[in-house]
Amino acid sequence: MRLLLIEDDAMFGKALVRGLKQNGMTIDWVRNGPDGFAALKRAEHAIALLDVGLPEMSGFDVLKAMRGTSKAPPILIITARDQVEDMVTGLDLGADDYIVKPFELRALLARIRAIVRRVNARSNSVVTSKEITLDPSTYIATFRGIESVLSAREFSVLHALMERPGTILSRSQIESRIYGWSEEVQSNAVDVVIHGLRKKYGKDIIRNIRGAGWMVTKAGI
Numbered sequence: 625m626r627l628l629l630i631e632d633d634a635m636f637g638k639a640l641v642r643g644l645k646q647n648g649m650t651i652d653w654v655r656n657g658p659d660g661f662a663a664l665k666r667a668e669h670a671i672a673l674l675d676v677g678l679p680e681m682s683g684f685d686v687l688k689a690m691r692g693t694s695k696a697p698p699i700l701i702i703t704a705r706d707q708v709e710d711m712v713t714g715l716d717l718g719a720d721d722y723i724v725k726p727f728e729l730r731a732l733l734a735r736i737r738a739i740v741r742r743v744n745a746r747s748n749s750v751v752t753s754k755e756i757t758l759d760p761s762t763y764i765a766t767f768r769g770i771e772s773v774l775s776a777r778e779f780s781v782l783h784a785l786m787e788r789p790g791t792i793l794s795r796s797q798i799e800s801r802i803y804g805w806s807e808e809v810q811s812n813a814v815d816v817v818i819h820g821l822r823k824k825y826g827k828d829i830i831r832n833i834r835g836a837g838w839m840v841t842k843a844g845i
Contacts, residue, residue, distance in 0.1 A: 625740070625776065626650040626801060628669040630660030630686070631702070632678055636725070640673075643729045648776025650802060657681025667695035668800070671739055673732075674719070676703040676710065687717035698739045702732070751786040753840040756829060758786055767825045777802050781817045785830060785840045794837040 627644060631637040632655045641651045652669065654660050657678040664672055664686070676683035683701060690696045698720040703710070706724045714722050720742075721735050741761050751758050757766045763779045764771050774782065780801045785793060798814050818830055818838060831839050 625670045625736075625780070626652070626668065627736075628660075628663050628672040628697070629653040630655075630657075630663070630672060630678065630683070631675045632656060633675070640729075640732075647729075647733060650776075650780070655679075657683070657686050661686050661689050664690055664696055664699075665693060667697065669697045671736055672697050672699045673702050674699050676701060676705055676714065684713060684717060687714065687719060691718060698743055700732075700735060700739060702727075751783070753786045753789040753842060754829070756782075756786075756825060756840075758783060765825075767829075772824070777813075777817050778821055781814065782821055782830075782840075785838060789840050789842040792833050792837045792839045798838070 625648075627649050629637060629640065629644075629651055631640070631653065634655075637653055637655070641653055644651050652663065654663050655678075657680050660672075660674065660678065660683075661681065663669075674683045674686060678686070681689075683703070687699065690699075696718075699718065701714045701719045701722045702725060703714075703722075704725040705711075711722045720739050723732060723735055750760070755768055758764075758774075758779075759766075760779075760783060763774045763776075765774055765782065781798055784798055784801045795814055802813065802817070818832075822830055829840065831841065833839060
């Protein structure tokens with residue numbers, strides 16, 4: 625899962641990025657309001673974690689500016705402000721949840737999972753392609769009636785392909801799902817993950833289109 629962190633506190637941000645990565649997530653981190661607003665509009669992330677006390681443009685102002693943007697991801701406010709008024713303001717401006725610093729990482733992860741479940745329930749986002757079905761809320765793939773839990777990278781690659789069955793995705797398009805903006809891209813990472821998926825589910829699940837990329841076949845074909 626790819627998350628956007630909008631947080632200006634360097635020490636807190638580094639610790640949070642480290643903890644989220646250890647739990648299999650890909651993190652893009654920006655440190656002020658305008659950059660956060662620009663990143664949100666790109667609609668590249670599953671969830672955004674938004675601090676309120678940002679420089680140049682507060683978290684509340686970012687939420688106001690995002691109103692009416694149909695592609696905005698779910699937003700979880702993370703802040704040291706513990707006043708009920710601030711919580712109400714954030715939720716009324718469109719945030720999906722609110723957590724007060726300091727918090728335990730497992731509490732944040734639980735809120736992230738809850739948001740994912742709600743979003744998936746609204747969008748009915750289980751995806752199917754040929755013989756495999758993928759549930760984004762659980763990372764469970766069902767192949768010929770047998771369920772298995774995917775790793776974070778396996779899920780990201782397979783979900784990217786299954787969102788657009790019949791469409792070829794290039795290496796760079798798939799890499800964007802498993803790497804954050806500032807992370808060094810390993811040249812063979814996509815190949816390794818796809819090799820593992822094909823070994824697990826059969827080579828016909830993911831087709832290699834020489835010189836172009838990879839694709840999965842539409843259900844029923």
